[in-house]
Amino acid sequence: MSDTNATLKLDGKDTSLPVLSGSVGPDVVDIRKLYADTGAFTYDPGFTSTASCRSAITYIDGEEGVLLHRGYPIDQLAEQSSFTEVAYLLLHGELPTRDELDSFTYTISRHTMVHEQLATFFRGFRRDAHPMAIMCGVVGALSAFYHDSTDITDPKQRMIASHRLIAKMPTIAAMAYKYSIGQPFLYPDNTLSYTGNFLRMTFGVPAEHYEVNPILERAMDRIFILHADHEQNASTSTVRLAGSSGANPFACIAAGIACLWGPAHGGANEAALNMLREIGRPEHIPEYIARAKDKDDPFRLMGFGHRVYKNYDPRAKVMQQTAEEVLKELNISDPVLDTARELEQIALKDDYFIEKKLYPNVDFYSGVILNAIGFPSDMFTVLFALARTVGWVAQWNEMISDPEQKIGRPRQLYVGDTERQYVPVGSR
Numbered sequence: 001m002s003d004t005n006a007t008l009k010l011d012g013k014d015t016s017l018p019v020l021s022g023s024v025g026p027d028v029v030d031i032r033k034l035y036a037d038t039g040a041f042t043y044d045p046g047f048t049s050t051a052s053c054r055s056a057i058t059y060i061d062g063e064e065g066v067l068l069h070r071g072y073p074i075d076q077l078a079e080q081s082s083f084t085e086v087a088y089l090l091l092h093g094e095l096p097t098r099d100e101l102d103s104f105t106y107t108i109s110r111h112t113m114v115h116e117q118l119a120t121f122f123r124g125f126r127r128d129a130h131p132m133a134i135m136c137g138v139v140g141a142l143s144a145f146y147h148d149s150t151d152i153t154d155p156k157q158r159m160i161a162s163h164r165l166i167a168k169m170p171t172i173a174a175m176a177y178k179y180s181i182g183q184p185f186l187y188p189d190n191t192l193s194y195t196g197n198f199l200r201m202t203f204g205v206p207a208e209h210y211e212v213n214p215i216l217e218r219a220m221d222r223i224f225i226l227h228a229d230h231e232q233n234a235s236t237s238t239v240r241l242a243g244s245s246g247a248n249p250f251a252c253i254a255a256g257i258a259c260l261w262g263p264a265h266g267g268a269n270e271a272a273l274n275m276l277r278e279i280g281r282p283e284h285i286p287e288y289i290a291r292a293k294d295k296d297d298p299f300r301l302m303g304f305g306h307r308v309y310k311n312y313d314p315r316a317k318v319m320q321q322t323a324e325e326v327l328k329e330l331n332i333s334d335p336v337l338d339t340a341r342e343l344e345q346i347a348l349k350d351d352y353f354i355e356k357k358l359y360p361n362v363d364f365y366s367g368v369i370l371n372a373i374g375f376p377s378d379m380f381t382v383l384f385a386l387a388r389t390v391g392w393v394a395q396w397n398e399m400i401s402d403p404e405q406k407i408g409r410p411r412q413l414y415v416g417d418t419e420r421q422y423v424p425v426g427s428r
């Protein structure tokens, strides 16, 4: 509710704008009536100062490096919770009781299979297709298979569609991987945990028993928790915008996957690992730091910087610790991890990075861990999409149940030609 007002002076006329306060975080100036009252729009490409919705799911304080899901700090969730529990929390707003968690886990495990006909979709893709291309296509295609849960006005159908998406993403992600390496698909094993089942479908083969390594299972689960939601980021905003027209949830999540694919968003962990490999040895670091600082060179330190965090990304801390644990468990000494550690130390002491408040983000260490577990780098963004599906469906549900929800339709500052007369082609 509004306690105060801001005054905008435009063409000599004062317009009063309500100022709204959330439970924590910056106030927002409510400009919904601005156009009606003044005839002017606001201009904010990239939404750097614009709150697009009300949300009670995730809170970020970028200056302090804080990330809360439904009020719970991300490091506590990463240390003490499980991905399935975090999924429940994001969807329902509260941590589940033991019975609620058991029932939710059971429900998710009963939706892990995909329609048998969906498997034939994979054959339409080139075998060297990027798995994110496959994910966009196959997840979008789910709307053709589960049409019985696409009445978005029915909360029950919305929840069934959400459960289906959360449950089927690991199956589809593992199928995308198996297809790319020419191995048979594995059916889910619902006696395993959400993450253990995913590891088995990805790395197991039908001819052999697959034993889930509990340390890798825990590390992978933690990576999923760290990627579960992140407020109104580009892909979540894409899901909300697609959903605002009433589009079905499977199509909306496919839109989110497409947005996540970009190197400035979910593709950054793949780019970060490629960069660390390219740097190769710690003695090459100064050359890359110099390139990152050179205005005429488009090179950026991948895995560094964030639109919101102007302090250490709290997820990066957990990720670094997980990288150390996984490499120790697997008895791997990866020079890429040494390069990453050294690059971080050098960048954190460099004036350019200090002044621009550029810190490692969640993607800086995740590639090292995923590579050690055995994922090829083109699968990294797929894993991000798998985990972020939980946030996407939670945010989509919140949007659909919000009485203030409207179709998203931004305005523009038009800079093109003004009206002119058509000239027939022979006279041009």
Ligand code: ACO
Pocket: 263, 264, 265, 266, 268, 292, 293, 299, 300, 301, 302, 303, 304, 305, 306, 307, 308, 356, 358, 361, 362, 363
């Ligand atoms: N390396 C070098 N310089 C950088 C970097 C970087 N990684 N990131 C930002 N800068 C510089 C920019 O050149 C710019 O300098 P200028 O003010 O002199 O022009 C300044 O810092 C601000 O950068 P912007 O691009 O305006 O900041 P924005 O908030 O738009 O971008 C982004 C954030 C896209 C994440 C950016 O930091 C970046 O490209 N980082 C590398 C890619 C990456 O790691 N993305 C993952 C993000 S996290 C996620 O999606 C899960």
